Amino acid sequence: MNWSMVRRLIWKDWYLNRAGILFSLTGGLVTLGLVAASRGSQIAVILGIIVVVTILIGMGAIVMASIVAERKQQTLPFVMSLPISYWEYTTAKILGSLLIFLVLWTAMLASMVATILLAPGFAHGLIPFVVIMSVEILMSTCLVITVGVATESQGWTVGAAQVGALSLNGIGWWIVRFPDIGRAMSSATVRWSSTATALLAAELAAIALMMAFTFFVQSRKKDFI
Amino acid sequence: MNSSIIISQSDGRPMYLQIMEQVRQKVAVGEWKPGETIPSIRALAVELQVSVITVKRAYLELEREGVIVTQHGKGSTVARDPDLGPRLYDQEFEDHLRQVVRIGMLLGLSEDEIAERLRATAMQLETEAS
Amino acid sequence: MIEFAVEMSGVTKRYKHFTLDEIGLRLPTGSIMGFVGANGAGKSTTLRILMGLVHQDAGSVQVLGYSMPDQQAPAKVEIGFVSEDMRLYGSPTLGWHMNFVRSIYPRWDPAYADTLLRRFDLKAEQKVKGMSHGQRVKAALLLALARRPKLMVLDEPTTGLDPIARREVLGELMAVLADEERTVLFSSHNTLDVEQISDQITFIDRGRILKSSDKESFLDRWRRIRLVLPPESKLPGLPGVVNVRGSNRLPVVTTDQFEPAMVAAYQQIGVGVQSVDAMTLEEIFVASVESRREGSAQ
Numbered sequence: 001m002n003w004s005m006v007r008r009l010i011w012k013d014w015y016l017n018r019a020g021i022l023f024s025l026t027g028g029l030v031t032l033g034l035v036a037a038s039r040g041s042q043i044a045v046i047l048g049i050i051v052v053v054t055i056l057i058g059m060g061a062i063v064m065a066s067i068v069a070e071r072k073q074q075t076l077p078f079v080m081s082l083p084i085s086y087w088e089y090t091t092a093k094i095l096g097s098l099l100i101f102l103v104l105w106t107a108m109l110a111s112m113v114a115t116i117l118l119a120p121g122f123a124h125g126l127i128p129f130v131v132i133m134s135v136e137i138l139m140s141t142c143l144v145i146t147v148g149v150a151t152e153s154q155g156w157t158v159g160a161a162q163v164g165a166l167s168l169n170g171i172g173w174w175i176v177r178f179p180d181i182g183r184a185m186s187s188a189t190v191r192w193s194s195t196a197t198a199l200l201a202a203e204l205a206a207i208a209l210m211m212a213f214t215f216f217v218q219s220r221k222k223d224f225i
Numbered sequence: 226m227n228s229s230i231i232i233s234q235s236d237g238r239p240m241y242l243q244i245m246e247q248v249r250q251k252v253a254v255g256e257w258k259p260g261e262t263i264p265s266i267r268a269l270a271v272e273l274q275v276s277v278i279t280v281k282r283a284y285l286e287l288e289r290e291g292v293i294v295t296q297h298g299k300g301s302t303v304a305r306d307p308d309l310g311p312r313l314y315d316q317e318f319e320d321h322l323r324q325v326v327r328i329g330m331l332l333g334l335s336e337d338e339i340a341e342r343l344r345a346t347a348m349q350l351e352t353e354a355s
Numbered sequence: 356m357i358e359f360a361v362e363m364s365g366v367t368k369r370y371k372h373f374t375l376d377e378i379g380l381r382l383p384t385g386s387i388m389g390f391v392g393a394n395g396a397g398k399s400t401t402l403r404i405l406m407g408l409v410h411q412d413a414g415s416v417q418v419l420g421y422s423m424p425d426q427q428a429p430a431k432v433e434i435g436f437v438s439e440d441m442r443l444y445g446s447p448t449l450g451w452h453m454n455f456v457r458s459i460y461p462r463w464d465p466a467y468a469d470t471l472l473r474r475f476d477l478k479a480e481q482k483v484k485g486m487s488h489g490q491r492v493k494a495a496l497l498l499a500l501a502r503r504p505k506l507m508v509l510d511e512p513t514t515g516l517d518p519i520a521r522r523e524v525l526g527e528l529m530a531v532l533a534d535e536e537r538t539v540l541f542s543s544h545n546t547l548d549v550e551q552i553s554d555q556i557t558f559i560d561r562g563r564i565l566k567s568s569d570k571e572s573f574l575d576r577w578r579r580i581r582l583v584l585p586p587e588s589k590l591p592g593l594p595g596v597v598n599v600r601g602s603n604r605l606p607v608v609t610t611d612q613f614e615p616a617m618v619a620a621y622q623q624i625g626v627g628v629q630s631v632d633a634m635t636l637e638e639i640f641v642a643s644v645e646s647r648r649e650g651s652a653q
Binding site: 234239240241267268270271274275277279 | 522529532533535553554570574633
Binding site for chain 1: 440
């Protein structure tokens with residue numbers, strides 16, 4: 001694996017999508033900053049979370065743009081004429097999108113946990129739920145990336161983004177029904193149950209599987225252009 | 226090194242023949258002197274925008290005629306024969322003569338008619354020259 | 356130095372409506388090959404397989420000693436590829452692309468790049484999306500040429516270019532060959548260009564290689580012979596005849612194995628030889644394709 005080429009490809013994608021990336025990052029971080037400044041007023045927090053989640057989903061769109069666009073704009077022959085194989089190309093696409101997403105995601109998770117722990121009026125028992133839901137958001141973004149790289153089709157990728165966004169709600173409600181999670185939410189202390197661990201492990205495993213699947217699909221492609 | 230050779234695409238003859246003719250002319254006129262280095266096959270090909278294989282063929286034929294000498298790895302030079310110039314001139318004269326006769330025959334002229342036309346033209350040129 | 360910059364043998368690729376059938380190609384290092392075929396004949400597919408961008412279903416592909424598609428990453432360090440359907444990124448400038456490519460390839464020659472900018476009449480500050488088709492093609496060529504790769508693979512490099520641009524491009528392609536260790540493979544349906552600068556020529560039609568040979572052999576062996584038949588006689592069947600056109604009394608024979616002895620052979624049996632004409636590469640190509648298509652139709 002030629003990591004210096006991977007770095008250059010990532011830099012290229014970041015440069016080409018810099019407007020969208022900057023907008024999302026700034027918007028997200030500013031919102032989180034405002035939430036922090038409001039010192040945990042419940043409404044501000046809720047609004048803040050909604051905005052950040054929206055931005056996260058919007059980031060999925062950026063991801064789609066950088067991956068699907070290569071085929072639509074016919075720049076694939078140029079990229080693939082560089083001294084790389086599908087390994088470097090795929091890695092760069094996945095990492096490039098993921099890294100930007102992770103910046104915002106980590107900030108969001110950290111600030112949510114901090115708000116819950118430090119601001120008044122938040123039951124600490126919310127934390128396991130918040131962690132699991134955040135990883136769920138990470139999972140749906142990974143789904144968008146996987147489908148985008150594997151299919152290179154706008155239609156499929158948009159579909160994946162919608163599935164991811166909708167499933168947020170559904171999975172959220174489903175998880176709350178687990179007694180270990182639901183009841184723990186209102187407790188004043190963090191109660192990390194084995195259910196929570198199992199759910200988290202399942203999500204992380206799903207992410208790993210998606211990444212592996214992406215590479216597998218890429219390796220089977222016989223017509224790269 | 227600019228060879229100042231010009232190739233015409235619309236000339237009906239094969240390109241290698243055109244190259245050969247122009248090289249012979251340059252030697253005949255004395256522009257390229259005996260023993261002088263001439264452009265390498267590749268350099269000439271690049272300059273004329275003509276395939277290497279065409280120039281190679283021209284050079285091979287020229288070497289067979291004794292006009293140039295090619296040494297592997299060292300390039301090509303004009304042959305050191307002092308009679309080369311006048312001999313090439315004579316060869317060109319011969320080529321033109323054959324051309325005239327061929328066209329005359331296509332026109333349906335007889336040998337005598339061709340010779341007569343030749344004499345008339347020679348006389349006319351002499352008159353114009355003086 | 357490897358003897359053959361490109362060696363393809365038995366290469367097959369099956370699509371729904373088109374098959375590339377047992378393609379074989381050998382390109383000696385230091386030469387330039389013109390790859391001639393009609394639209395849809397399989398030129399682009401062959402070149403993509405060569406670059407490892409499409410995986411063949413069968414057959415071996417060796418480029419600069421590298422096996423494709425498995426070793427395409429190291430191979431492409433030494434190959435410059437430009438295809439007609441290739442697009443650069445629209446919003447950045449040509450200069451951005453030049454810097455990008457320069458950062459990847461150590462052999463980028465900035466002085467030569469500047470020369471090419473001038474020769475191709477391009478501006479580094481111009482955005483790609485504002486460029487005409489011809490400018491984009493030249494820009495892509497510049498990016499490939501300035502790296503001084505050992506092998507240039509070009510899919511229709513002069514298609515859609517005005518005559519001045521075409522001449523410039525052909526000139527730069529020939530300049531590549533000033534170094535006898537560098538090789539050029541280009542596809543074109545402009546037979547004039549191919550005839551002028553190619554050392555080797557390969558014809559492809561409907562997924563099959565028709566003929567592959569050096570240019571001088573092509574031009575030497577193909578002739579059109581105009582004959583005059585005496586009344587009440589038929590044309591004898593001599594070998595090497597590709598087709599016969601014209602009328603019964605004045606047939607025109609096309610042959611791909613011409614020898615001066617043929618003229619004597621015809622005359623000896625009382626057939627008058629009016630003229631023996633050389634053929635342009637275009638005429639040779641058309642005659643080859645027609646004869647193959649007629650042959651396969653039978």
